[in-house]
Amino acid sequence: MPTILVLAGCTADVAPAEPTSSHSTVPSPSESGVAPDLWAEHGGGTFRGGGEPNAAGELPQASFVGRALGTVRTVLVPFGDGRTCAMKATYADARAAVLPRAGEPWEAVGVVVDVELPEVEGRYLLCAVRGEAYEDAVAVEFEVDRTPPRLAARADIERREDGAVVVRPRLDPPEISTVRFAWGRAGELDCADLDAMRDSFLAPLTIDPTDLPAVYCIYGLDAAGNRGAVTSLELPAD
Numbered sequence: 001m002p003t004i005l006v007l008a009g010c011t012a013d014v015a016p017a018e019p020t021s022s023h024s025t026v027p028s029p030s031e032s033g034v035a036p037d038l039w040a041e042h043g044g045g046t047f048r049g050g051g052e053p054n055a056a057g058e059l060p061q062a063s064f065v066g067r068a069l070g071t072v073r074t075v076l077v078p079f080g081d082g083r084t085c086a087m088k089a090t091y092a093d094a095r096a097a098v099l100p101r102a103g104e105p106w107e108a109v110g111v112v113v114d115v116e117l118p119e120v121e122g123r124y125l126l127c128a129v130r131g132e133a134y135e136d137a138v139a140v141e142f143e144v145d146r147t148p149p150r151l152a153a154r155a156d157i158e159r160r161e162d163g164a165v166v167v168r169p170r171l172d173p174p175e176i177s178t179v180r181f182a183w184g185r186a187g188e189l190d191c192a193d194l195d196a197m198r199d200s201f202l203a204p205l206t207i208d209p210t211d212l213p214a215v216y217c218i219y220g221l222d223a224a225g226n227r228g229a230v231t232s233l234e235l236p237a238d
Contacts, residue, residue, distance in 0.1 A: 037067050037136035038128060041110045044140040046224045049119035055178045055221040060117050062140045063110035066099040066130045073097075074113050074128045076142075085127035085137040099130065117144050149175040149228035153220035157233065163209035165235050167216050169200050176220030176228065183207065183216045183235075191217035191232045212237040 043062025047054050064072045073094035077084050084090050097111045115126055121144050129137040151172050158166040169179045180197040182189060183205065189196070197217065207214055214235045220228040 036138075037133045038064060038072065038130040038138055040064055040128070040138060040140050041108055043113075043115075044126070044142050046143040046145050046222075047117055048146055048224050048226060049117045049144045051114065051116055052225060054225045055223055060115040060142060061112050062115065062126055062128070063108075063112045064097075064099065064128055064130075064138075065110040068130075069101060070099050070130045071096050072099055072111065072113070072128055072130050074115075074126055076115060076117070077125050077127055079123035079125055079141065082125070082139050085125060085129070085139045086134050088132075088134055090127055091129060094127075094129075115142060117142055119146065120144060121146050143224075145222065145224035145226065147222075148226045149220050149222050151175045151220070152229055153179050153218045153231050155181075155216065155218055155231075155233060157235070163212075163238070165207045165212065165214075167205040167207065167233075167235075169202060169218055171202070172220070173223075175222055177223045179218055179220050181205075181216065181218040183214055185211065186213040186215050186234065189215050189217065191215065191230050194219075194230075207235065209237070 041063040045054060045058060045060070047060045051060060053059050066072065073091050073096050075091055075094040077090065095113070097113055099111055101109060117124065124142045124144070125139040126142060127137060127139050153176055154170045154172070156168045156170060158168070160166060169181060171177065171179065179200045181200050182191070182196040182198065197219065212235055216233040216235060217230055218233070219230045
């Protein structure tokens with residue numbers, strides 16, 4: 001699911017956010033042209049917990065920018081409506097980081113904060129505040145998903161007139177967001193060897209008749225990076 005950055009003020013109406021990356025949105029400057037006190041350039045998303053990367057290789061992080069120089073404090077809390085992030089007591093054990101310099105919402109100048117996620121499935125908010133401006137605190141959403149895909153990875157097999165075989169891996173989001181594969185001569189490739197697998201960019205794989213019979217191994221990853229079972233496809237010579 002996409003990451004949401006929420007203004008934590010209890011009563012303020014928030015204008016629609018403008019996305020700045022594939023995983024986050026940030027509050028827009030107000031109609032008066034004044035930028036928010038603190039905003040996120042990017043961050044959040046779905047992960048397996050701890051500091052493990054997701055299927056895209058991204059780490060659980062968030063990057064913050066302040067309207068002025070200062071210190072940003074962050075703390076991870078269970079998912080809620082955002083009001084927790086506006087409370088001073090929430091930041092009693094918060095981690096602090098120095099905002100490198102003031103910036104505008106379109107500038108990539110923020111400080112990157114690493115997030116150690118629990119290894120417990122659920123949704124969480126990374127609360128962030130600059131100085132004591134609790135009414136302007138923001139929150140970046142993270143989700144922990146530790147359940148492997150329920151669907152097996154699949155691929156379409158096409159045999160051309162010249163005897164070559166074309167293999168097209170398939171995605172089944174959200175269960176399978178990306179796939180990894182390997183192929184080789186029948187009897188020479190062990191599908192249990194995950195180190196032999198490489199990322200697929202969904203470009204068709206063409207196997208010449210001289211390389212048949214062969215075996216094609218594939219497994220899927222969900223967005224969090226959980227791995228599904230390996231599927232083995234036998235590709236005969238004719």
